Amino acid sequence: MNLQNLDLNLLVIFNQLHTDGSVSVAAEKLGLSQPTVSNALRRLRTLLNDELFLRTTKGMEPTPYAAQLAEPIAYALNTIQRSLASPASFEPAASQRTFTVAMTDLGEIELLPPLMRALHELAPGVTLSTVRNNRDSLRDDMEAGQVDLAIGLIPQLKTGFFQQRLFMQHYVCLFREGHPLDGSRLTRRRFYEAEHVVVISTGTGHDKVHEIIDSAKEKRRVSLYVPHFVALGHILRNSDMIATVPERYALRSAQPFGLRYLPHPIKLPEIGINMFWHAKYHREPGNQWLRQLIFKLFSGA
Known part of the structure; x- marks a missing residue:
């Protein structure tokens, strides 16, 4: 039958x-x-x-x-x-679950320290795993439940996804203490004449910012391209190069690496950093709990 x-x-x-x-x-x-x-x-x-x-x-x-x-x-x-x-529930204090969150290395620098402190206190058995948020399979991985959340400016996640704004970020110029630009006003001319290191983050808001800078009639002198922010502090500390970075990264890096930063002379848009999740998991208790925790930690911060 x-x-x-x-x-x-x-x-x-x-x-x-x-x-x-x-x-x-x-x-x-x-x-x-x-x-x-x-x-x-x-x-x-x-x-x-x-x-x-x-x-x-x-x-x-x-x-x-x-x-x-x-x-x-x-x-x-x-x-x-x-x-x-008995509706499904999530007990953070007793959970042994592994959550996977897609973010850039910049997101790891900014978000992981406070997030891991909160998880250690509220859900000590929970494990967090990160992957890059610009990989080609991200949409399919989130639909399949292999990636729980994604954080950043991710324009490809539209149909079938929810999103929530965490914060806005704007850009500054970062360089070492004692740099020729240290202590002076950074003009547009001096910016384009300086030697630059550029972080390439394809498919992210950082990429769009560099497109705006390079669309001007002036041309900056780029000496180095790198695929991530991890080495940037070390590079700037030991050179006269400057970098265009989000102010949050500049705040985190200035003291540990002996760096300074100034307002950017180019009018650049603020970039909205959002949290994304697939509609299939909108009411899944564990996903809901992690979203609420991240929003509480970083919303408007």
Whole structure:
């Protein structure tokens, strides 16, 4: 028999009939009329090609086939009932779950220290794994549940995704202490004449900022391209190069690497940093909990 042809309500009535052995008693307990229960029994007899229950002096007695079906049907109905009555939940303090979050290395520098402190306090058994948020498979990985959240400016995540703004960031010029630009006003001319190191972050907001800088009639002198921010502090500390970076990164890097920064002389747009998640997991308790924690930590910060 094809399950598509089976009404779940028929199994509920079957289970009640088997328990009570009476059409009238089953109807009363289910809040149905006797004709409704009798009609359901007729439909079941036709679908299963068996009498199922026979009238005797002791009431409605199950046939051998009905007796065989009774236990698995009762088990299945009980399982469904428990599942619907007990909505899924997430207990952070007891969880051993691994969450995967897509972000840039800049996001790791900015977000991971406070996030890991919060996880250590609230969910010590939880593990966090990061992947890059500009990889080609990100959309499919998030739909499949292999990546729980993505953070950044990620224009390719639109249809089928929710997003929430965390904060805005603007850009500054970063260089070493004692640099010829240190202590002076950074003009547009001096910016383009300086020696530059550029972080290439394809598919992110940083990429768009560099497009604006390079669209001007002036041309900057780029001596070095790097694919990430990790080495930038070391590079700037030991050279006369300058870099265009988000102010948050400049704040984090200035003291450890002996760096300075100035307002950017080029009018650059603020970049919105958003958190993304797939619609399939919008109500998944663990995903909800991690989103709420990240938003609480970084929203408007």
